[in-house]
Amino acid sequence: MPITRDEVAHLARLARIAVTDDELDVFSGQLDVILAAVARVAEVAADDIPPTTHAVPLTNVLRPDVITPSLPRDEVLAAAPAAEGGRFRVPRILEDEA
Amino acid sequence: MTEQTELTRLTAVATAERIAAGEVSATEVTQAHLDRIAATDDRVHAFLRIDGAGALAAAAAVDGARADKERLGPLAGVPLALKDVVVTKGLETTCGSKILSGWVPPYDATITRRMRAAGIVILGKTNMDEFAMGSSTENSAFGPTRNPWDLSRVPGGSSGGSSAAVAGYQAPLAIGTDTGGSIRQPAAVTGLVGAKPTYGGVSRYGLIAFSSSLDQAGPIARTVLDAALLHQVIAGHDPADSTSIDAPVPDVVAATKAGAAGDLGGRTVGVVRELGGEGYQPGVSAAFADAVSRLESAGAKVVEVSCPHFRYALPAYYLIAPSECSSNLARFDAVRYGLRVGDDGVNGLEEVMSLTRDAGFGPEVKRRIILGTYALSSGYYEAYYGQAQKVRTLIVRDFTAAFEVCDVLVSPTTPTVAFGIGERAADPMAMYAADLCTLPASLAGLPTLSVPCGLSEGLPVGFQVMAPALADDRIYQIAAAVEASYGHPLIDEAPPL
Secondary structure, eight states: OOOOHHHHHHHHHHTTOOOOHHHHHHHHHHHHHHHHHHGGGGGTOOTTSOOOSOSSOOOOOOOOSOOOOOOOHHHHHHTSSOEETTEEOOOBOSOOOO | OOHHHHHHHSOHHHHHHHHHTTSSOHHHHHHHHHHHHHHHHHHHOOEEEEOHHHHHHHHHHHHHHHHTTOOOOTTTTOEEEEETTBOBTTBOOOTTOGGGTTOOOSSOOHHHHHHHHTTOEEEEEEOOSGGGOOSSSTTOTTOOOOBTTBTTBOOOSSSHHHHHHHHTTSOSEEEEEESSSTTHHHHHHTTOEEEEOOTTSBOOTTBOOSSTTTOEEEEEESSHHHHHHHHHHHBSOOTTSTTSOOSOOOOHHHHHHHHHTTOOTTOEEEEETTSSSTTSOHHHHHHHHHHHHHHHHTTOEEEEEOOGGGGGHHHHHHHHHHHHHHHHGGGOSSSSSSOOOOOSSSSBHHHHHHHHHHHHSOHHHHHHHHHHHHHTSTTTTIIIIIHHHHHHHHHHHHHHHHTTTOSEEEEESSSSSOOBTTSSTTOHHHHHGGGTTTHHHHHHTOOEEEEEEEEETTEEEEEEEEOOTTOHHHHHHHHHHHHHHHSSOGGGGSOOO
16 A cells, blocks of 8 residues: 555654655655565564564563662753753743633 | 884784784874875765764773783774764764754763773764665765775665775774664675674663664774674673673684684584575675585585575565664654754744754755654554564564584675665655675574675675574684685775775
């Protein structure tokens, strides 16, 4: 089933990437080719085969519940695009009330 | 050959020995490499940034420790090129992406910390495919790196800056990271040794994540012994990485020495039928077959094994890795670090996020995020991501069966020698095929390495060795035997830059 330009636009929106029209044209063609190639996984993956999520078996890893130092706040904020009052400053997150 | 040139030709082992013996200072060694970089990197572009002051300070510390008669580690004073996916406190780290341009990390990765503690001198950060997504280093936002063997060709990827730096004698050692082959494939096409340890063998703390169930850092060097010594420095349990293995590090240095001495201990070597034949350049197949016969002459028993599901590794990988990356790269949201675009007081958070990610990510990264978003979306998850995870099980089973009859598996590392810059840039599937041989061991989390096995058309060919999980020593033992059979490291045959 080919992937449509509209689907790619929808996926880009979900992934928060403001793709251009040109990018949409290129990506939808390329993704179609890639998807056709990778869909081959369905040829062999039968129902009775368990999935592997992680190659080397591990059980839950817990650490002692003790307080350890965090990174210095000012050093972390210094690397941020915008900071104010000891916090990350973010763009507007609420729509204006009508 | 001047004294300075000579210093850049030494192995890491010889460099450390000469420093420890007081024949040369770590400062002189570091300066020689900085000079070499200054003289050659306008043509190679292995480095994204050089940290001359930091490197000379680290070298001076080693010289001071020696003057104080402190015991030095086996790599103290040896310069190293560090892939820009590994974070370095106080030194800009971009991961080859515009979205992290100018980001100065507030902490060191565990491996950065371990290397500093061992007296290794970090010269700078090397170029890479953006977020380690690529097989040629052409996907870097900062321009491609060139292969020192032939400047019109790629140095492999994604650790192409690291492989080019070591092949170009700008550093005797480098760190690469390998998700689907990004250490082994660049090492193969530049005539070097590159190892991917067992998944969990080396801490991922401070590695900028691409595909977390696959990412693994490892050494790139001109000889097997140099790689083994660096492996030993960076490996070992780290509580800061919950997937780190809490077990002793296999003695890869002793295994290398045993292999180099011709001691193959009656090892059985399995040639994987599915990783050869059609689609492999004749020169690559011939060089590989020659190396297999050398192992046979050295006393190894050679058998052919079949791993029928390996041909599904490529489709499975190109579902799993994009899926994990689409989730991992959500952290680049224009809030906590890196680029922010369109924050004009009118645009809301989501618009700023979308504009930033469009401006900050290159085409391959966007393609993979969109592909991963698709593969994980409701209605498609089972058909794509779910099936890929099952294929992973089938590949693990193929390996398990093969290791019942042999100790290691071998194959060419890549189907072709280094390809030309620009040759595959417009065709993602052709680019992905460069990882054909390296993907199965990645999906199974196994230790694996590439060692040079001769030339084809004047360009290096890589010999891949794969071993069961936690048997990292075996890959070094076999690689050392292959290397020893040629009498000298293949990189000696590289034309001068």
